[in-house]
Amino acid sequence: MNKRITIKQIALALQVSISTVSKALNDSYEISDETKKRIQEYAKLHKYKPNTLALSLQNKKTKTIGIIIPNILNYYFARVLRGIEKVATEKGYNIITCITNESYKKEVDTMEMLSNGTIDGFIACISEETLKLGNFDHFHDILEEGTPIVLYDRVPQEINCDKVVTDLVKSAYKATRFLMKSSCENIAFISASEALNIGKFGLEGYLKALEKYNVNPVKNLIIRQDSEKGLKEKINKMFDKYPVDGIFTVDEVSGAITTQVLNKRFVRIPEDISIVGLTNGILSRYSSPPLTSVNRFAHTTGEIAATRLIDKIEGKIEFDDVKIEVVKSKLVERESTKKLFIKF
Amino acid sequence: MNKRITIKQIALALQVSISTVSKALNDSYEISDETKKRIQEYAKLHKYKPNTLALSLQNKKTKTIGIIIPNILNYYFARVLRGIEKVATEKGYNIITCITNESYKKEVDTMEMLSNGTIDGFIACISEETLKLGNFDHFHDILEEGTPIVLYDRVPQEINCDKVVTDLVKSAYKATRFLMKSSCENIAFISASEALNIGKFGLEGYLKALEKYNVNPVKNLIIRQDSEKGLKEKINKMFDKYPVDGIFTVDEVSGAITTQVLNKRFVRIPEDISIVGLTNGILSRYSSPPLTSVNRFAHTTGEIAATRLIDKIEGKIEFDDVKIEVVKSKLVERESTKKLFIKF
DNA sequence: ATGAAAGCGCTAACAA
């Protein structure tokens, strides 16, 4: 079945030694042009391709990096992946992508499995469950073995390796501030991602902004849960009771659901209520109306992570030279907020 | 730096031979319990993990499958990936995911690169550019080498391998019929994915449905382009001129943009105009209102593809036993269409 | 019960 040809077979067919073939195929100066030509032509004819496995075994380098993604349906992660992929390809690296589905076990298993010669390094985002458990031994083990890791998005302090993050608190702060600058007075906070960074830091930034502008947080204007279940009802109830005129949503789904509720209640966006989201993905872009939101430059995050990892793999950076890179975010104004004439 | 321990080192440390260590670690009956214990304990202590590369080289099996995805930001593909991933994990296979960004060159390069021992088989969706060029030599080559391929979603007849598809024509037919059954009389067709299967077969199904119900297609009610550029304007113009009361959109973005336009014009959905989409992703689910659309069971598609491929890799199916699996689709009723009381 | 040796496909130091 497997018809792939090896240098051994070429050597046999052409009555030369294996090493001659190897050298000829690598265009070594040691081999005569004539022999080279003969060998290369034969190789081409028979579609010879070097066995990557054998090469990797030899070089102790696989030119592959392992990517750990908690959830590929998350648009942010998909975009990070794209960024990684771009840089990896440019630098001649393959990527092997693994999805943990936010599971601790899956994460441990895959990382164990890959760290046995299959990959030269990891770019990982820690799963929700692992984060909750707080058990990072697998990361420590792998680092100890000398395999470099770059963490992105979710980055516990306990793990001593390179990290790429967005300053979510600041981003949330900016988003909330924007609402206040467009003269919203009762700004609600909605999150369906309570367990994640985005939920935690989003709230932090939101509160920080309120404090800065001397607004007292109102408990009933803050909706926090870790799934979208029952969110619609909660939002409706909040609107029934309170004169909300600004909403800060942490994740895209919250933003979308809020918009659905508002549209159904015939509330005008942004005339009656403004919305700003902390996540800028397709839902925000294609919502009716399109939602103003904070763009977290996922693509850049991926690029930085990949560049850093490959530099480390190739020894351009010392293994112990560990760095945290903070990717800037940017508020993208769309139609869910009033135009501001005073820029700040 | 690289502190991974090998059997050789264990052998040296314990003053036994390499093969003894190998056998002991594989729990061979040949080795005395005592020696086994000694070796296994030492291995555990030093966190010995077998080198996957060496194993693969030996076994000529890598237990890895290569996944080719044209565009990971596409929700459908991301879901297919999940399905593949699930089955692969269950069966102890790793996946190495490559994104072609719809580029022919990228596709050829990655597939060449991986088909040299890195993977045992491919699950691939052909890139848009490759489809346009009509050059499938790389697929033929790989198949000839004895590497199994399962194609999904985009499946040219020229390639003789396993395939998993959705019957898009039928799906589009069903979607259009649904609009007619809810008494729409002027049904528009909107596509921003002209170059893709979905655009082509979507139109075919749409026209088929019209024909079946003796409705003459109106050229001006059909909008076809291969990007979303200027789509909004075109849709607006169409609404200005024609009394559209039903819309069939092929891709999610078209659906979302149509909804945006409609909302902006204060057209009520579904009271004034109904919308049905051929793609069921997050945009449809979280749109205002949520869009009725055809669910293509991406997850199932991935599962089937992976199962088929692994069966083939493991020799449970003959290499030449080639099959096309058609995954059924299902119309998901949401709020962009009127409720039908007569089921059909 | 243990070990020596060959081999998976390839490279590279060394020899001829």
Add this chain to the structure above:
DNA sequence: TTGTTAGCGCTTTCAT
């Protein structure tokens, strides 16, 4: 210019 040999980490057959 070409070939021999050892070795990457591991398994497996065949001695011992």
